[in-house]
Amino acid sequence: MISTRILPLMRKEFIHIRRDPRSLLILFLMPLLMMFIFGYAINMDLKHIRLGICDLSRTPASRDMIEALKASPYFDVVVRYDNPGRTEKLFKKRLVRAVVIFDTDFERALERSAVTPLGVIADGTDANSATLVQNYLEGLFMGRSLEISSAGQEPPIRIKARMLYNPDMESAHFIVPGIVALLLIMIGALLTSVTIAREKEAGTMEQILVTPIRPYEVVLGKAIPYLVLGFGIAVFIMIFGHVWFEVPMRGAWSWLLLFCVVYIFTALAIGLLISTVVATQQVAMMLSLVATLLPSVMLSGFVFPIASMPQPLQWISKVVPATYFLIIIRGIMLKGNGLAELWPVVAAMSGIGVFFIAVAVKRFKLKL
Amino acid sequence: MGRSAENPAALGNAAALPYAVTVRGLTRRFGDFVAVDNISFDVRQGEIFGFLGANGAGKTTTIRMLIGLLKPSSGSGRVGGYDINREQEKIKPRIGYMSQRFSLYDDLTAGENLAFFGGVYGLNRDQVAGRIAELDSALLLSAIADRMTASLPLGFKQRLALACAILHRPPILFLDEPTGGVDPIARRYFWDLISALAADGTTVFVTTHYMEEAEYCHRLSIMYKGRIAEVDSPPAIKKKYRMTSIEDIFIHLVDR
Numbered sequence A: 001m002i003s004t005r006i007l008p009l010m011r012k013e014f015i016h017i018r019r020d021p022r023s024l025l026i027l028f029l030m031p032l033l034m035m036f037i038f039g040y041a042i043n044m045d046l047k048h049i050r051l052g053i054c055d056l057s058r059t060p061a062s063r064d065m066i067e068a069l070k071a072s073p074y075f076d077v078v079v080r081y082d083n084p085g086r087t088e089k090l091f092k093k094r095l096v097r098a099v100v101i102f103d104t105d106f107e108r109a110l111e112r113s114a115v116t117p118l119g120v121i122a123d124g125t126d127a128n129s130a131t132l133v134q135n136y137l138e139g140l141f142m143g144r145s146l147e148i149s150s151a152g153q154e155p156p157i158r159i160k161a162r163m164l165y166n167p168d169m170e171s172a173h174f175i176v177p178g179i180v181a182l183l184l185i186m187i188g189a190l191l192t193s194v195t196i197a198r199e200k201e202a203g204t205m206e207q208i209l210v211t212p213i214r215p216y217e218v219v220l221g222k223a224i225p226y227l228v229l230g231f232g233i234a235v236f237i238m239i240f241g242h243v244w245f246e247v248p249m250r251g252a253w254s255w256l257l258l259f260c261v262v263y264i265f266t267a268l269a270i271g272l273l274i275s276t277v278v279a280t281q282q283v284a285m286m287l288s289l290v291a292t293l294l295p296s297v298m299l300s301g302f303v304f305p306i307a308s309m310p311q312p313l314q315w316i317s318k319v320v321p322a323t324y325f326l327i328i329i330r331g332i333m334l335k336g337n338g339l340a341e342l343w344p345v346v347a348a349m350s351g352i353g354v355f356f357i358a359v360a361v362k363r364f365k366l367k368l
Numbered sequence B: 001m002g003r004s005a006e007n008p009a010a011l012g013n014a015a016a017l018p019y020a021v022t023v024r025g026l027t028r029r030f031g032d033f034v035a036v037d038n039i040s041f042d043v044r045q046g047e048i049f050g051f052l053g054a055n056g057a058g059k060t061t062t063i064r065m066l067i068g069l070l071k072p073s074s075g076s077g078r079v080g081g082y083d084i085n086r087e088q089e090k091i092k093p094r095i096g097y098m099s100q101r102f103s104l105y106d107d108l109t110a111g112e113n114l115a116f117f118g119g120v121y122g123l124n125r126d127q128v129a130g131r132i133a134e135l136d137s138a139l140l141l142s143a144i145a146d147r148m149t150a151s152l153p154l155g156f157k158q159r160l161a162l163a164c165a166i167l168h169r170p171p172i173l174f175l176d177e178p179t180g181g182v183d184p185i186a187r188r189y190f191w192d193l194i195s196a197l198a199a200d201g202t203t204v205f206v207t208t209h210y211m212e213e214a215e216y217c218h219r220l221s222i223m224y225k226g227r228i229a230e231v232d233s234p235p236a237i238k239k240k241y242r243m244t245s246i247e248d249i250f251i252h253l254v255d256r
């Protein structure tokens, strides 16, 4: 199927890639940078969370718990104070991510084995550490209270957690696959649209079009080298997310990599389509970013759940390739899904890719 | 689609005629503006056919219609016997094209550019190497083969562009201002090569601004504002207008 005329095209494209090591470096470093920017907020902060403690009860029981908190690697107790009125100020000054308040009747309540009012306030703008604080304290106090009350019919301490600023929550394991989906579609579309726009600017596209090369050969000759490059980037950032951010891999790498190729193909198809409507690299770059970044962040289920979007936006989300890839990558990495569960999603994503590439080839011909 | 059949008798079966290019009533509009206005001419096989005209006369637009980069608004034409409206795919392997603007890959070496264009015309590595050796004495390609195209002086770039256009031995060659910005010595070499190609049977369709280059052409077409003002051999044109310089005739026609 691959005609001999595609080979020189591909060879030339690989030379372009090789001769531009700066762009290549950016292509591999940008994902790293983005993963770090997002990942730092998600993950690194999950240890050494700055904690404030307001001990109004001043009893052996409360001191015991405070020692446990101090010993934990997850928390750094940075402030101890007595006036609960200072709590708000501590948050505003960003001195603490969470505070634990032991009420005056804390010990007495424990002894009575009744439900003890223990206040935990967490900074919800950083949803992930807020969740962690809540979960960790719950676990800690659960264990403690069971130790204290030998009876243990009901956990005597009930945490009343209050989220400030941000009631929604997102976890690292959901965000890292989202970044992978976002980066791949962005880079894929950008790569192809810019390289074709560059040929238009330089006039080399015309020089190619007067040769016997067919439009589909031009399109494939461009797409295949960037598919290889995109795949390299994909493997790189997925392994990085898996190793560094410890996103679990419950399914098979082979399925993930295979579906990744389909996804990158779809991204390249979008880039090709964009390249048929733009004349300059600048416009190609802008349009690629707008066409991939916004929908992939806003409409794919990466940030906002699709089910809670207005109906028209839900329809649009169905033609956003990232929507499908998110289901695929989260499904494989987090749930251990395989082809059996994912084939309809993969089919839909392939369909979109084939549609885009068909329109791109058609538009390539029409231009003449 | 009926355009090409407009005057089948006049166009005839091109293979049987000694014409490499025939054009009838070719017109191209951009919106309301008529860039090429109902032109007709024939180019014989093995002829150097010069297209002379001021900036914006429509020379490039005409070439682009002949080589399949632009659809004519109306009119018909044949290149190498094939219809420019319907058979572009058959025309493409039979032509070479050097565009007005240098358009090879700057980040490839001269040798890589040659290998690429040879490859897309279906030549293998050995054939490309063989052609480069053949063209070496005229175009001095081996001296620049390993140099990055971006770093080449303009004269070398143009020689390289010509080499890329003739690697596959096209019977018809379209050159759009091939010598723009090149020094007189380099221009002289360039025209010697064009003459040699024509002597070997290649039809050369060439546009130029340089009046002295008109003398190298077997026949000239003087184009003005999208129309052809005159087509004939340089001596015949001089005789007709009773002037000794093509430049004077050109100014006379344009001033009219």
Ligand SMILES: Nc1ncnc2c1ncn2[C@@H]1O[C@H](COP(=O)(O)OP(=O)(O)OP(=O)(O)O)[C@@H](O)[C@H]1O
Pocket (backbone or CB within 6 Å): B030, B035, B053, B054, B055, B056, B057, B058, B059, B060, B061, B062, B100
């Ligand atoms: N794509 C286009 N859209 C609109 N106008 C165009 C287009 N291409 C060419 N023109 C106009 O058509 C006219 C003829 O252009 P063309 O490039 O054919 O001239 P030319 O004879 O090659 O001139 P030059 O010697 O400057 O190369 C010019 O006025 C040009 O502005």
Ligand SMILES: [Mg+2]
Pocket (backbone or CB within 6 Å): B059, B060, B061, B100, B176
């Ligand atoms: Mg021109």
